[in-house]
Amino acid sequence: MSIIYAYINLVPVTLMQSVIYAFAALGIMIPFRLLSFPDLTVEGSFPFGGCVAAALIAARVDPWIATLAALCAGALAGLATASLHLWLRLNTLLCGILVLTMLFSINIRVMGKPNIALFAYSTLFDNLLGAMTGNLAARIALVVFLLIAVLLALYWFFQTEIGMALRAVGASQSMARAQGISVARYTLLGLGLAGALSALAGALLAQNQAFADVSMGFGVLVNGLASVIVGEQLIGRATLGRQLAAPVIGAVIYYQIVSFALALGLQPSDLKLLTGLFVIAMLAIPVLAGRGSVLGNR
Amino acid sequence: MLDARALRRAFHPGTPNQRVALADVTLSLAAGDFAVVIGSNGAGKSTLLNAIAGEVRIDSGRIEVDGCDVTAEPTHRRAAAIARVFQDPSVGTAGPMTIEENMALAERRASRNSLRLGLSSTARRRYRERLAAIGLGLEERLGQKVELLSGGQRQSLALVMAVLTTPKLFLLDEHTAALDPKTADVVMQATTQAVARDHLTTLMVTHNMQHALHYGNRLIMMNEGRIVFEARDDEKAALTVDRLVHRFHLASDRMLLG
Numbered sequence: 001m002s003i004i005y006a007y008i009n010l011v012p013v014t015l016m017q018s019v020i021y022a023f024a025a026l027g028i029m030i031p032f033r034l035l036s037f038p039d040l041t042v043e044g045s046f047p048f049g050g051c052v053a054a055a056l057i058a059a060r061v062d063p064w065i066a067t068l069a070a071l072c073a074g075a076l077a078g079l080a081t082a083s084l085h086l087w088l089r090l091n092t093l094l095c096g097i098l099v100l101t102m103l104f105s106i107n108i109r110v111m112g113k114p115n116i117a118l119f120a121y122s123t124l125f126d127n128l129l130g131a132m133t134g135n136l137a138a139r140i141a142l143v144v145f146l147l148i149a150v151l152l153a154l155y156w157f158f159q160t161e162i163g164m165a166l167r168a169v170g171a172s173q174s175m176a177r178a179q180g181i182s183v184a185r186y187t188l189l190g191l192g193l194a195g196a197l198s199a200l201a202g203a204l205l206a207q208n209q210a211f212a213d214v215s216m217g218f219g220v221l222v223n224g225l226a227s228v229i230v231g232e233q234l235i236g237r238a239t240l241g242r243q244l245a246a247p248v249i250g251a252v253i254y255y256q257i258v259s260f261a262l263a264l265g266l267q268p269s270d271l272k273l274l275t276g277l278f279v280i281a282m283l284a285i286p287v288l289a290g291r292g293s294v295l296g297n298r
Numbered sequence: 299m300l301d302a303r304a305l306r307r308a309f310h311p312g313t314p315n316q317r318v319a320l321a322d323v324t325l326s327l328a329a330g331d332f333a334v335v336i337g338s339n340g341a342g343k344s345t346l347l348n349a350i351a352g353e354v355r356i357d358s359g360r361i362e363v364d365g366c367d368v369t370a371e372p373t374h375r376r377a378a379a380i381a382r383v384f385q386d387p388s389v390g391t392a393g394p395m396t397i398e399e400n401m402a403l404a405e406r407r408a409s410r411n412s413l414r415l416g417l418s419s420t421a422r423r424r425y426r427e428r429l430a431a432i433g434l435g436l437e438e439r440l441g442q443k444v445e446l447l448s449g450g451q452r453q454s455l456a457l458v459m460a461v462l463t464t465p466k467l468f469l470l471d472e473h474t475a476a477l478d479p480k481t482a483d484v485v486m487q488a489t490t491q492a493v494a495r496d497h498l499t500t501l502m503v504t505h506n507m508q509h510a511l512h513y514g515n516r517l518i519m520m521n522e523g524r525i526v527f528e529a530r531d532d533e534k535a536a537l538t539v540d541r542l543v544h545r546f547h548l549a550s551d552r553m554l555l556g
Contacts, residue, residue, distance in 0.1 A: 156415075157413075159415055159417070160411075160412070160413045160414060160415055160416055161412050161413070161416045162411045164395070164399055165403065165411050167392070167395055167399075168395065171393055171394050172388070172389055172392055174353075174384065174390070175403075176374075176403075177352075177372075177374045177377065178373065178377055178381075178384075178390070178407075179403045179406070179407045180375075180377035180408060180409075181411075182372075183374070
């Protein structure tokens with residue numbers, strides 16, 4: 001009984017965590033699924049967003065502006081990865097690793113130290129919720145509202161002429177070029193968008209926990225990938241709506257599973273190993289069953 | 299409509315693997331010409347087509363389409379004037395996207411993309427009409443993903459997409475080679491209908507000798523990166539497979555059997 005009790009106590013906190021990480025899961029899904037560009041930049045753009053937001057808030061910049069700046073910083077990280085691939089023709093995974101490694105140094109430069117505490121400063125949550133800022137339900141509602149707004153905006157965007165051109169690049173680059181679409185331009189756009197979403201997650205997490213640390217991105221990619229896979233197993237990716245909702249639903253469920261595992265007495269330090277094994281298993285099942293690969297686009 | 303002058307392209311230059319794909323090719327197509335290019339493997343047919351499309355850079359030479367020098371333009375800039383059907387149906391269409399989305403992408407080949415919605419009900423009506431004309435029932439499946447279609451259906455869609463807006467130059471890259479003979483004939487029928495209807499200036503690469511003799515008003519044979527034989531109109535009409543093969547000692551089994 002105490003296990004169940006411990007878990008139930010954790011549900012709201014875990015929910016908060018998962019709706020924030022859902023933005024990063026979206027930032028992982030877009031390059032992988034819609035652009036067919038396996039991208040690891042999230043491990044760099046996520047803490048970049050958190051560090052930029054924290055540094056600015058600690059410098060008494062308005063939290064709105066700090067969050068927007070974090071968004072732009074993440075977009076730049078995505079553009080850097082895309083540029084390395086497009087103009088130096090480096091492997092996409094290597095591009096991401098280079099950028100996330102370099103961002104580690106940049107993040108320390110941005111903050112002037114390896115971490116910043118924000119307890120003394122007012123964050124986006126304090127600004128928007130006022131006296132309710134201590135109320136976890138209100139904070140969750142705020143992030144869920146933002147998440148739904150972003151989902152609707154993405155759903156609209158990917159049906160516009162520009163959004164469709166971006167998806168065409170992910171489907172077949174030869175086809176895209178033959179239809180007058182610049183592969184370079186839309187790869188930059190897609191990775192910029194993904195970086196912005198990942199950085200937004202980092203900025204929200206830093207403000208929610210009132211703390212940013214240079215190592216806060218460690219494991220974001222694998223957790224996000226696990227979220228995307230869980231979501232896609234549950235609702236599929238048959239339509240654009242499902243493809244966009246999958247990372248969000250997947251994040252919410254995946255983090256509850258993790259929380260339950262912790263309540264069972266699992267060591268937090270073992271989580272990365274288990275998450276990795278889980279992702280490998282999910283990727284391996286279709287391969288071993290002869291149904292092609294989960295992450296291959298076709 | 300197409301003016302390609304002295305095209306040269308060598309792959310792996312300066313290495314033991316150097317291969318001259320285009321030695322010195324000059325080719326002009328007048329408006330309404332339907333030229334069919336044949337030749338054995340490695341003759342340079344595909345390189346010629348890819349050079350014109352923009353996918354392969356040329357070492358020297360000059361390519362004009364409708365009076366505009368496009369030599370330095372990348373593929374996507376040439377796409378406003380050039381439409382293309384690929385050999386592999388899965389390359390020429392976007393599998394994870396719906397039929398109507400594919401049509402919309404093709405319709406915007408020459409336009410700039412904006413943040414307007416990519417589909418509208420009037421556009422859907424247009425697509426339905428065009429798809430109904432090929433008689434495969436695709437007009438009832440507008441919202442389905444293209445990856446659900448068969449190879450023949452996909453290639454027919456690619457064809458409809460290519461001629462949805464009238465291109466100045468129409469490139470066909472062995473576009474029936476991946477299909478079974480019956481489907482290949484259906485796609486070829488649709489091709490000639492579209493070419494005739496819009497008087498398209500067309501360059502078709504093929505391995506199929508029957509198709510080469512049967513379709514088009516010009517026949518171009520390539521060998522080792524050069525055009526070695528050309529026939530047009532009456533002269534072309536008088537050709538037979540036997541005569542071609544006999545005269546040019548074509549060794550390629552694929553051409554004989556195709």
